[in-house]
Amino acid sequence: xxxxxxxDQVRFEALMGKALTDIGGAMxxxxxxxxxxxxxxxxxxxxxxxxAGELAERAGISATYVGFIExxxxxxxxxxxxxxxxxLRVRPSDLxxxx
Numbered sequence: 001x002x003x004x005x006x007x008d009q010v011r012f013e014a015l016m017g018k019a020l021t022d023i024g025g026a027m028x029x030x031x032x033x034x035x036x037x038x039x040x041x042x043x044x045x046x047x048x049x050x051x052a053g054e055l056a057e058r059a060g061i062s063a064t065y066v067g068f069i070e071x072x073x074x075x076x077x078x079x080x081x082x083x084x085x086x087x088l089r090v091r092p093s094d095l096x097x098x099x
Contacts, residue, residue, distance in 0.1 A: 032072025050088075058087030 052070060056063040060083055068074035069084075076084065078092075085092040 028072060030072075031075060034072065034075045036072075055084065055087055059083040060087075 052066040053063040056066045059066070059080075061080060065074065065080075069076050069080075081095055082092050085095050088095075
């Protein structure tokens, strides 16, 4: 027969909060790594000064989404990579060559 153990709800929630924070931090590092491997930062630096808003307008995407990509909070789809490449007047392979 198994004994029933009461779970301290406050401690459980604290543990879950810490675990989710740690997982979120690990994902942010992974997303930044992916953005770097996609070559987005290099191409943006080589292309001269361009704000996130200007890139977004040229690529037909939102400035918020460009910010997510720049910070590594989101990995763009191939369609978005193609749109960004077109906006920067480079080939998609230029963005992906180090990946």
